[in-house]
Amino acid sequence: MLVYAVSIALAAGPFVLVGALVATCAVRLPAKSWPAAIALAALCPGCDCSMNGFVDALRHCPPPLAGAALMWGAACNPAALLATLSVLGPRALLARAVGGAVAATTVALLWSMLRGAHKWHAAARACAMHADLTERVERALRSLLPAAAIASVALVSVPEPLRTHLSPTVAAIAGALISPCSTADPVLARVLCSTPAAQAAFIVAAQCADVRQIFLLARSYGTCRAALAMIGGAAGCVAAAMIGYLS
Numbered sequence: 001m002l003v004y005a006v007s008i009a010l011a012a013g014p015f016v017l018v019g020a021l022v023a024t025c026a027v028r029l030p031a032k033s034w035p036a037a038i039a040l041a042a043l044c045p046g047c048d049c050s051m052n053g054f055v056d057a058l059r060h061c062p063p064p065l066a067g068a069a070l071m072w073g074a075a076c077n078p079a080a081l082l083a084t085l086s087v088l089g090p091r092a093l094l095a096r097a098v099g100g101a102v103a104a105t106t107v108a109l110l111w112s113m114l115r116g117a118h119k120w121h122a123a124a125r126a127c128a129m130h131a132d133l134t135e136r137v138e139r140a141l142r143s144l145l146p147a148a149a150i151a152s153v154a155l156v157s158v159p160e161p162l163r164t165h166l167s168p169t170v171a172a173i174a175g176a177l178i179s180p181c182s183t184a185d186p187v188l189a190r191v192l193c194s195t196p197a198a199q200a201a202f203i204v205a206a207q208c209a210d211v212r213q214i215f216l217l218a219r220s221y222g223t224c225r226a227a228l229a230m231i232g233g234a235a236g237c238v239a240a241a242m243i244g245y246l247s
Helices: 002-026 031-043 048-057 063-076 078-088 090-112 122-130 133-157 160-164 168-178 185-192 196-208 211-221 223-246
Strands: none
Touching: 002 031, 002 048, 031 048, 031 063, 048 063, 048 211, 063 078, 063 090, 063 196, 063 211, 063 223, 078 090, 078 185, 078 196, 090 196, 090 223, 168 185, 168 196, 168 223, 185 196, 196 223, 211 223
């Protein structure tokens, strides 16, 4: 079990560092350069743990676009897409991309319906401006290590009969609770889920409806937007599972 946990953390380590480095650069962009911050958050080849740093960089962005970037960046960053293709194949890659796009689009639409502009607290703004690379890496690791431990327990303790009959709904719930790194969730999906639909639901839920992502959004944008993000994540899981059923 310890070997699994360490391997997950080591595999995610380089992506955590890259994401934290890019986030540290993005947070120093001037306010008028918020489109560049959106692009960096969505396309940076970092682990979903890096979203802890990017949420600081997106403080000047319209919340609907920031929420969409955080959802897409967590689920469909280049490292996650490459890992999915390598472990689960092109059909799962398509399911992940479609599920991530549906989740991000739904979040943007739902958040845009809320009245009033989101205002960051003064303490949050100060923390965003003064946090350095070391702090962002530490924050990402604090998020990653518990998830790696939980994932390793799931790998060794889930019985084979349960894995064989895991439905997409149960797989999505498991992915949301385990909340693995985006570079590790394809491996977990392959081990824990026997059907393509369940695997697709797992990998999307693990980034778009997981406890770490929802808590991050709740801390930064409030519980209302976090609840709407859960709806968006659920929509992404359904879309991904539908692609899985077609395979």
